[in-house]
Amino acid sequence: MSLLEIHGLRKCFGSVVAADDIAFIVAAGEALGIIGPNGAGKTTLFNLIAGGLFPDAGTIRLDGHDITAARPHQRCRAGIARSYQIPRPFENFTVFENLLVAAVHGGRKSEADAAQLCGEILNRCRLLPRANALAGSLTLLERKRLEMARALATAPRLLLLDEIAGGLTESECAELVGTIKELRATGVTIVWIEHIVHALVAVVDRLIVLNFGRKIADGNPQAVMSSADVQQIYIGIEA
Amino acid sequence: MPPAASAHYRIERKTPASYAAAGAACVLVAVLAAIPGFAGRNVVEELIFVYYMLALAQCWNLLAGYAGLVSIGQQAFVGLGGYLLFALTIIAGLDPLVAILLCGLIAAAFALPTALVVFRLRGAYFAIGTWVVAEVYRLGFAQFKRLGGGTGTSLGPEITNQVFGIEWIKSLFDVRTPAARDIISYWVALALAAATLVLVYLILRSRRGLALGAIRDSEDAAESVGVDYFRVKLGIYVITAVATGMIGALIYLQNARISPDAAFSVLNWTAYVIFIVVIGGIGTIEGPIVGTLVFYLMQRYLASFGAWYLIVLGALAIAVMLFAPKGLWGYAAGRYGLALFPIRRRLLVKNQD
Structure with a gap:
């Protein structure tokens, strides 16, 4: 298929x-x-x-x-979800909010459902400890992880x-x-x-x-x- | 220790401080609503000015600070609201308060086609485009002979004195008709200012608010995570036009005299408003409040210096842009971690045993 x-x-x-x-x-x-x-x-x-x-x-x-x-x-x-070569996080958002906007708009979820999904993705992408940190404060590795996590939050195929x-x-x-x-x-x-x-x-x-x-x-x-x-x-x- | 796979996650937004702030805000609005009971007419009139400038500033801040739509043509909707109020009361014979509500709806009907024109432009071109559209509105309304053409017209006392509830206020406060009229305008202005503020807050807390924050940081990335930014921006433009149109209607009900040059004045309804938002702090809800207070104080104590007043105003704006680019509130909030209107969403983890 x-x-x-x-x-x-x-x-x-x-x-x-x-x-x-x-x-x-x-x-x-x-x-x-x-x-x-x-x-x-x-x-x-x-x-x-x-x-x-x-x-x-x-x-x-x-x-x-x-x-x-x-x-x-x-x-x-x-x-379809993508990550950018040069990370483009929403810098004034926290890591969690970066995923939330993707899950709510791309994934068409309610905020409560989105929170559960985003938490699980953050955990899987090893970003959970930084969930409430501003995305602008992340290291390069964390930014790369965020690119991937944010794309995943849209529940892509x-x-x-x-x-x-x-x-x-x-x-x-x-x-x-x-x-x-x-x-x-x-x-x-x-x-x-x-x-x-x-x-x-x-x-x-x-x-x-x-x-x-x-x-x-x-x-x-x-x-x-x-x-x-x-x-x-x-x-x-x-x- | 990483949480278990079965961990439960939820969003937290309110803080004890925000509950206290919400309570304080309700008390403040109640106190402000009672002011006409014990303050003189000049205080009431000055506060009306403060309220409508605050409401205009909140609108422009939502548009430019949050949606990135730097319009310098919001006078189009102030003037539109003002002229519609005159048309609906003088020609259609409606009660002014009903007319104010209708002005909001009609402003939306004007905003949609206007948006389709100006949204084709970006950045500086958008700004100039909105200004040009406002000029078109001005020239358009100057053609209506029934509304005074290019020289404008006045609302007769037969209209301003017949506002809904005016007899009740006259007996309640034991005042004459002009003072009662001011009190009605005062309450409408306070209601509009409070409603605009609540509206902005609710929008920022909604899904649309999330989208706005994302668009502000990166339009491309926002689109790639499913944000329909055209629709979000269009929505904000129309909502702002509705609020601005109603405020315009109120301003000209209070003025009782309208002319195209005053109603569509870029200085009064956009330049001063930008000044307020920039010195207060663009992209914050608190900023326009701070900015309006500063503007009011300067207007009150410096207006008699004529040209010097405008020079000081401009110099202050430049100083703030240079030394505190996030505005007075942004500077204070950054230093002391203040936030009266919490819109951040925090993720809470609960491990299930």
Whole structure:
């Protein structure tokens, strides 16, 4: 059963083609990783899926419904939640209030029901001790966790994680990977963009590689990482 | 120790201090309501001014401080309310108090199409756009010959003296008609000021208040967690227009004389209001209260200095913006952790055994 279907997706910024005829399907319950060099169009792809950008061509379907023209809040209510690469917490809110607004507006819950859900998510994301602290006072790891927790508070079926491990130390990264693994076990479908490939491979079942807005590989993580194209474009640049 | 998986979570908002503040506020309103019983007419008239400026400031603060809609055209709705009051009483022959309520409803009907125009603009363009719309309103109302055209008109005593309840007040307080009229205006102004304040507080405590806080910090992120910010902002714009229209109607019932230039004055109904909110503390409920008191005191003691009054007003606003950007209340609240109107939601954990 496919949850997300993308066909012929195209987006240009002037002469730069950030998404060039991208097509893929994400099955319900799957964890998909997306890698690619800087400027490959990974975040653009997320913005197209979450609704922050509208495509020049192509369609996006969630559960078979065409959501290509839907606005971001409608996509959120339909079940798509995202984290931002550079955390964008509501800084004048507490950590708990950050989740509450997501659960009440995105998840369409009453505040009382939302409180229970938010408490459980905070506990799972190890943010409970900071629940009543202002989001503006959090450390980077806590902000990354908050991005994920806030997205989860909307009770999504599809969770888009944008470089959630970027900028973290090795041990913080391992801790976050642990949390994401636990999350997977709850059944939520995950699409995860990450530069830190070993973190990604520890979680995902499938890997897509983007370069210059095009999909150049799609499949089993080990097979994708060892293919000649990917070795040349991706690993070659990093080495 | 982390809580068990079966832990129970709930929201706490009230604090003992907030109960005390709510009680004190009720007592204060009761005392203020009784003032016409023992104070002179000039005190009553000055307090009417304080109340309607406070109500206007609360409205503008909700709009700009919370919803991020920095309008410099709220005089459109003050003038609209004023003119509607004249039209409904002079032409339609309604009781002024009924007319004030209707003015609010009609203001909403005007606010919706206005919003569809100005909401296409962002930031500074929105601000200028609202001003332009207010000018259009001014020029529009100047065309109505029945309402005095460009020179304006007056409410005759046959209307102002027939306000509902005026005979009862004359006998209750043993006063003449003009003083009784002031007392009615006083109570309406107090009710409007208190209602506006309660309205802002209730909005901030609601789901919409949560959305407003999120929008203020990041519009994109708010949308990505399901906040329909267009609808939230539209709602706030219309609600503010309703309140501002009713306040405008009250102001011109009290003035009994209206002209397009005065009714749609950007200085009186928006610039002074912005001054009040900025020096008091934008984005707080308490700020406009503090700001209104400061403005009233300056108006009272400095107005006789003519141009110097405006220079001092401007200098004070600049000083506050430089040294206490969150306003006088924001500065004090930050230093001493004050909050009379608690809108924060705290998460409480209860482990179940």
